[in-house]
Amino acid sequence: MMSGEELMHKMQFKGYDINVFGFHIPISDSIIIMWIVMAVLIVLSIIFTRNLRLVPTGKQNVAEVIVEFVNNLTKGSLGHYWKPFAPYFGTLLLFLVFSNIISIFNIIPSGKGIAELTGLSFLEHFPEIAPPTKDFNVAAALAVMSIFLVLFAAIKYKGVKGWLKSFLEPIPVLLPFKILEYFIRPMSLTLRLFGNILAAFTIMELIYFAVPIVVPSFLSIYFDLFDGGLQAYIFVFLTLLYVGEAIE
Amino acid sequence: MEGTGVIAFAASLAVLTGLGAGIGIAYATSKATEAISRQPEAAGKITTLALTGLALTEATAIYGLLIAILLFTKI
Numbered sequence: 001m002m003s004g005e006e007l008m009h010k011m012q013f014k015g016y017d018i019n020v021f022g023f024h025i026p027i028s029d030s031i032i033i034m035w036i037v038m039a040v041l042i043v044l045s046i047i048f049t050r051n052l053r054l055v056p057t058g059k060q061n062v063a064e065v066i067v068e069f070v071n072n073l074t075k076g077s078l079g080h081y082w083k084p085f086a087p088y089f090g091t092l093l094l095f096l097v098f099s100n101i102i103s104i105f106n107i108i109p110s111g112k113g114i115a116e117l118t119g120l121s122f123l124e125h126f127p128e129i130a131p132p133t134k135d136f137n138v139a140a141a142l143a144v145m146s147i148f149l150v151l152f153a154a155i156k157y158k159g160v161k162g163w164l165k166s167f168l169e170p171i172p173v174l175l176p177f178k179i180l181e182y183f184i185r186p187m188s189l190t191l192r193l194f195g196n197i198l199a200a201f202t203i204m205e206l207i208y209f210a211v212p213i214v215v216p217s218f219l220s221i222y223f224d225l226f227d228g229g230l231q232a233y234i235f236v237f238l239t240l241l242y243v244g245e246a247i248e
Numbered sequence: 249m250e251g252t253g254v255i256a257f258a259a260s261l262a263v264l265t266g267l268g269a270g271i272g273i274a275y276a277t278s279k280a281t282e283a284i285s286r287q288p289e290a291a292g293k294i295t296t297l298a299l300t301g302l303a304l305t306e307a308t309a310i311y312g313l314l315i316a317i318l319l320f321t322k323i
Contacts, residue, residue, distance in 0.1 A: 076292065188307055195310035198317070234303050241300060 029127035030135040037098045037132070066090075073236070077244040081157065085243065088149065092142070093236045099132050100197060100228030103204065104220060106130065131228065134201050139194035143186040146239040151182070154246035166246075185242060193235050200227045252323050259319040265312025272305040 048063040056064055070090035074082040106129040132138045154163045167178045200223040207216050280298035284291050 077296070188304075191310050191314060192303060192307060195313050196306075199313055234299065237299060238303060241296070 028135070028137075029130070030132035030138050032127050033102065033129065033132040034099065034138070037095065037102060041094055041098060066094075074240065077237075077240040078247070079244075081247055085149075085153070085240075089236055089240060092146075092239070093232060096133065096142075096193075096232035096235055097229055099138075100232050101131075101225055102129055103131050103201060103228075104224045130201060131197050133193055133231075134198040136190070136194050139197075140186070140190045142193070142235070143189035146189060146235075146242070147182060147186040149239070150185075150242045150246045153243050157247040189235060189238060193231055196227060196231045200224065255319050255322050259316040262312045262315040262319060266309045269306055269309035269312075272308075273302055276301050276305060 048059050052060060067090065070093060071082070071086050074086045074089050078085055133142075154166065158166065167175055204216065204220065204223050207219055276298060280294055283294050287294075
């Protein structure tokens with residue numbers, strides 16, 4: 001039976017420690033996975049937007065579908081203010097989708113496996129491919145970014161005065177709750193993303209342990225692909241909703 | 249360790265919050281479907297509201313899971 005300790009080990013975060021010019025920089029697993037996701041996204045963006053033509057062909061169609069989807073999503077909730085926000089939400093959506101579903105690639109032997117195959121000892125600590133958003137810190141950072149976006153958007157489109165006035169609307173009695181909203185919203189965003197992804201990851205680990213063949217492939221479609229995509233969409237959608245509420 | 253069984257039982261009780269969230273999500277989704285089939289032109293607005301409600305309902309289950317994980321680390 002898989003012991004609790006083994007499961008905890010899978011849920012914790014190890015990683016490299018780098019010493020540069022006397023500074024001690026710890027680099028966790030989720031950061032390494034995020035670097036991979038970023039590299040993949042950057043390379044794909046460059047490949048998909050090369051040789052843009054007026055009449056789209058081949059890969060340009062795919063890029064246009066994605067951009068169109070993001071534009072329509074932001075237009076739907078932000079009205080005619082959508083333009084400055086669309087790139088941020090597009091990036092957020094792509095990053096979250098890629099990082100949430102990355103665990104379908106965990107067939108790649110990681111850490112010790114690679115080190116044994118290649119004989120390179122520094123690869124031994126290479127992390128197992130797992131979604132970085134199952135790390136509380138990653139989810140929290142994204143949620144804090146979202147709430148700062150809401151704050152700046154409100155101040156930019158309403159002015160400082162209008163923003164302060166919005167705390168007293170519709171009735172001044174709600175002031176404490178309006179202030180609390182700025183702390184509760186990032187917390188609930190964080191917990192929703194991190195909780196869902198961690199739960200899906202844990203369940204998949206248990207399934208891999210219990211029935212290692214056939215069954216995980218079907219359940220992976222739900223837990224990795226569907227759940228990951230849905231949570232990415234919900235995160236972006238709720239942020240859009242908060243921004244829309246702040247600037248209207 | 250002492251009291252491991254009690255902690256495990258408490259963790260399993262915390263996960264029972266999923267029950268409420270499940271019922272809530274099922275109810276909200278059925279109502280949203282009903283509303284859309286009655287008034288298909290309002291589908292966009294209903295979907296927005298339904299998704300917000302679902303996300304908020306689901307939060308209770310996530311909090312239960314969080315408590316369970318926190319208890320789990322004590323074992």
